[in-house]
Structures are given as structure tokens and as C-alpha cells.
Amino acid sequence: MAGGGSFLVALLRRGAPAIATATSELPDEIADPAPMHALRRISRMSGPIDPTERDGLLLRATRYVVLIPLAYRLLAVPGQFGVYVLQHGTAGLLPVGVFTLLSVALNVIGLRWMFRSAPFRGRDAGKLLAVDLAFTVLSPLLVALTVPSPVYFDALAVTSVHLYGEIGLLTLALGLPSGVVFGLLSFPLRMLANWLNTGRFLAGAAFSTYSVLLAELFLATAALVLTGLGTRLALAYGTRNGRLAERAQQHRRLHDTVLQTLEAMALSAPGNAEERLVEIQRLARAQAMEIRHTIESAASERAEAGARPLGEKLAALAAEMARDGLRAQLVVAELDDDTLSEVRQIAIRDAVREAMRNTMKHSGTDRVVVRVEERDGGIAVITRDHGSGFSAADHPAGFGISESITARLAEVGGTSLVESGLAGGGTRVTLWVPF
Structure with missing residues (x-):
């Protein structure tokens, strides 16, 4: 094993891209159907991996886990905006409405980009994530500068929903450290927004959002871990069942070819020994040709069969x-x-x-x-x-x-x-x- 490391540690450190290593170092014990203590099975699923082995299909597919925070923000931000309108009518409506439209637009672009059929490119994803992060950081500051103080905290609540989604997005896409760092930085960001609008930092008000941030961080981490371990377990079961199916197919092939020929050779038939020897040689030659054709031309045989x-x-x-x-x-x-x-x-x-x-x-x-x-x-x-x-x-x-x-x-x-x-x-x- 080149390098080494725990799958669970890699998952938490690097986020969904680490699932691309889920196919490596899969012990048979993971997919053992015999009853096993849950913690022991989880321990096996979280065990060593080879970080140099990366499955391209898994790398592309598992990144789609970030659709969860994108969809959350697409629904929650307009919902929170509706609550704001019901409470305050047109007061501060323009800046909060513009923020809501831009948030919806960013999430729609992100969803469309993730669903497109073109190959997944990590560099393009990084650019989109950087734009989204910049919008998340700047929007509460701009809202604080443009809305009246009486409606400020309710207006900030609309931007906070987008920020909560950013915590999940970073955790899933880049790993737990990125989510934690952004969560910590959101505290001085919130205090700066308070100062721009009210002239006071209001550390208590800024700190009050941390319960929600911690909940979002926990949920994103749980989704990441469950997705990663579930993928690894499914791969282990698929590998095991694939081996069993291949073994059954090989047994059938042996039964339908070699065994049938050996039984035909063993059957008594009229004629002298020399004639019987010639018949056995004919059967053996025909069987050898069939096996060679199966080994060397399986792909072309399937292609020809598919045309008929x-x-x-x-x-x-x-x-x-x-x-x-x-x-x-x-x-x-x-x-x-x-x-x-x-x-x-x-x-x-x-x-x-x-x-x-x-x-x-x-x-x-x-x-x-x-x-x-x-x-x-x-x-x-x-x-x-x-x-x-x-x-x-x-x-x-x-x-x-x-x-x-x-x-x-x-x-x-x-x-x-x-x-x-x-x-x-x-x-x-x-x-x-x-x-």
C-alpha cells in the first residue's frame, strides 16, 4: 500500500473527493453477511486506504453531495425573505430583495452546473465555490450598510440562511476543517456587520448564531460520513456479489463445455478401440478450440451475438x-x-x-x-x-x-x-x- 491512512480521516479532512479512494484496500470482512457488532463493521469500513488509488467515476459522482446545501439554500433563503416581507413590508425591501435574487441565482447556477452532462472539472468547481464564498462574506456587510437599523437583524437573518448553507457546502466539498474555519470566521464577520449598521460590535448577538452554525456543521459532517461509509460498504458488497456471480458463471461454463465433453468421452460407444480413440481425439480437439475461442474472442463474440x-x-x-x-x-x-x-x-x-x-x-x-x-x-x-x-x-x-x-x-x-x-x-x- 502506497502511503496509507484511514478512510474516515481522509473523508473528514478532504470532504467528498476522498470517496474516490473508497475502492482501495477493501477487506472481505466489510461485506461478511455474518452478524457483526456495528462498531466493528464501521471500524473496518473506516480502515486503511491507499490514497494513490482514485476512481474517476466516484470522484465525479460523489461531488454531487453538495447538491444538498445548494437545494437547502434555494428553498430556505426565499422562505426567510417571505417572513421578512410579512414582518416589515417594504422597509429595507430593495437590498434584501436583491440579495435574495442573487442568492437564488447563484444556487440555480450551481445546481445546473452540477447536473450538466459535460465532464466534471475541479478547477471550474473551485472558481464557482470561490464566487459563492465571496458573495456569502460580502452580502451581510452590504445589507448592514443599506437597511434601516429597526429592520437590520431580521434582514441579517435572511443572509444568515445563505451563510448556514455555506458551512455545509464547504464541509462537504472541502472537508471538516474548511467548515470549522469558516464557522469561526463568521463570528468576526457578524460583529463587523453589526458595527456597520448600529455602531456597536454586539458580540452577544453575533455569538447567538453559533448554535445554528454548530447544528449545520454537525449535519453536514454526518451527511459526509454516512455517504462515504455507505459508499464503501456498497462497494464491498458489490465486489463480493460480483465475485460470487463470476464464480457461478465459471462453474456453468465448465459444466456446459468441459464437463459435457468429458462425459461424452466416458460414454460407451460401438466400434473398436482405434475408432473410439479417433472419436475422443475429435471431441478433445473441438473442446480445445471452443475454450480457446472463448478466452481469446469473448469480446468479439459478444459483439457478433449482439448483432443477431x-x-x-x-x-x-x-x-x-x-x-x-x-x-x-x-x-x-x-x-x-x-x-x-x-x-x-x-x-x-x-x-x-x-x-x-x-x-x-x-x-x-x-x-x-x-x-x-x-x-x-x-x-x-x-x-x-x-x-x-x-x-x-x-x-x-x-x-x-x-x-x-x-x-x-x-x-x-x-x-x-x-x-x-x-x-x-x-x-x-x-x-x-x-x-
Whole structure:
């Protein structure tokens, strides 16, 4: 680990940008589903990080936490201005109204800039933050110089709402030290505004706002910590679940390729030893070619598959199975090529492949019918053979059915139903995925 340091310390010191390091040094214990004391899990989430690892997407996305103080000021400043108007009418209305309009304009600009689709640039964000900070510092002084003394404190209350939002903005964007420093500087700023309007510093009146400042500082810090630790926990769970999904996918791939080939090699077949050796060599060569193609051309294979609709995928599958001796009759209803997402098409294709291989191995027939139709707000694919079938009681579902068919469909929101011992014999596998 280069450098080092605590994630929580980095978060408090640097603000939301520190969340960009949340992907580094994630211990497996964070995402352990076993019950764990809350403080222990928080301690693990707050643990060491590598500050040199920075995720660009997280860096851009987590800065949007500053939308909270921007939205707060956009609503609270006009609300406080409305209270001022109800209390004092037109007295001091112009300077307070101008301040309110400028505050609203700054927050709208900030919100629009954060929501824009252009790449996030830290330098531009720094300029906007500097302009906002200058406005926050100067506005109470200008209001103090322009409003009558009888309405001064209520007018200052309108600017104070903007100042409270600035505390949250700085804490979230730059870290807790920036928020604390600005909070401390707001005390002499408030006293200077009092002196400009009343001729007295009125330290007690200036200090009275500190309870609200402390509350804003606490809330901003809590939002920062919860966002940071929540992001790190979510990343840990996502990493763990991704590993489990990848492992399941690898197991399915091994089952659907290598294991199937090894079982085919182990099956007894007529012919002398030399003929059997030639057949085994053919199967091994074909399997080696398939694995090599999967490893070296996975990306191009997905791109080619993405260019073909489901019907063509299943037709290619039928041709593939024909080379192994299974004749498939494909019946496809008229479907919109864009109806089904690519990931669901591939899940259907691979589940149908497993169903066909089960037919070859267990049914005692070399014929199968594959029918594709729209049903119940989705696409149904039914494979049906008229072989010997099986008894669910005598032959419970194995890995092929539970993982290569059922689990694969469940991952894309679909369902599967395997029926055997039907009238007329054979087995029917019904696969369904939603649009």
C-alpha cells in the first residue's frame, strides 16, 4: 500500500473527493453477511486506504453531495425573505430583495452546473465555490450598510440562511476543517456587520448564531460520513456479489463445455478401440478450440451475438447441436428484434443449449422441437422431446438444471419449468423472460 491512512480521516479532512479512494484496500470482512457488532463493521469500513488509488467515476459522482446545501439554500433563503416581507413590508425591501435574487441565482447556477452532462472539472468547481464564498462574506456587510437599523437583524437573518448553507457546502466539498474555519470566521464577520449598521460590535448577538452554525456543521459532517461509509460498504458488497456471480458463471461454463465433453468421452460407444480413440481425439480437439475461442474472442463474440436477433442465435445453436447428432426443429413466432435485451437473449440461448444437451444424454432420442413465442408480457422458449423422460423423484435436479437453466434465467428476471413423464412421453422445458 502506497502511503496509507484511514478512510474516515481522509473523508473528514478532504470532504467528498476522498470517496474516490473508497475502492482501495477493501477487506472481505466489510461485506461478511455474518452478524457483526456495528462498531466493528464501521471500524473496518473506516480502515486503511491507499490514497494513490482514485476512481474517476466516484470522484465525479460523489461531488454531487453538495447538491444538498445548494437545494437547502434555494428553498430556505426565499422562505426567510417571505417572513421578512410579512414582518416589515417594504422597509429595507430593495437590498434584501436583491440579495435574495442573487442568492437564488447563484444556487440555480450551481445546481445546473452540477447536473450538466459535460465532464466534471475541479478547477471550474473551485472558481464557482470561490464566487459563492465571496458573495456569502460580502452580502451581510452590504445589507448592514443599506437597511434601516429597526429592520437590520431580521434582514441579517435572511443572509444568515445563505451563510448556514455555506458551512455545509464547504464541509462537504472541502472537508471538516474548511467548515470549522469558516464557522469561526463568521463570528468576526457578524460583529463587523453589526458595527456597520448600529455602531456597536454586539458580540452577544453575533455569538447567538453559533448554535445554528454548530447544528449545520454537525449535519453536514454526518451527511459526509454516512455517504462515504455507505459508499464503501456498497462497494464491498458489490465486489463480493460480483465475485460470487463470476464464480457461478465459471462453474456453468465448465459444466456446459468441459464437463459435457468429458462425459461424452466416458460414454460407451460401438466400434473398436482405434475408432473410439479417433472419436475422443475429435471431441478433445473441438473442446480445445471452443475454450480457446472463448478466452481469446469473448469480446468479439459478444459483439457478433449482439448483432443477431434471438431467432438467429437459436438457429446457430440448432446448427451447432446438429454437428453432435441432435436434430432440432425451430419454430419462431414473428418477434420484434429489439424486444429482448442482449443479456436476456444470451441467457435464453445458453439455457436452451443445456436443455438440448440433456436431451442428447438422457432422452434416447435424437429429435427435439424448439418453439419461440410471446407469452405473458415476455418471450417463452419451449423445448420438447419425445424420449424416455425421467422421474423427478428418482432423478432430482442436478447442476445442469439448477444452475445452467434455473439460476441462469433467474439472474435476468426469468423463470424455467422442467416437466417430464408427459402424455406421449418425453420432457418439456419452458423458459420465460420478461420484455
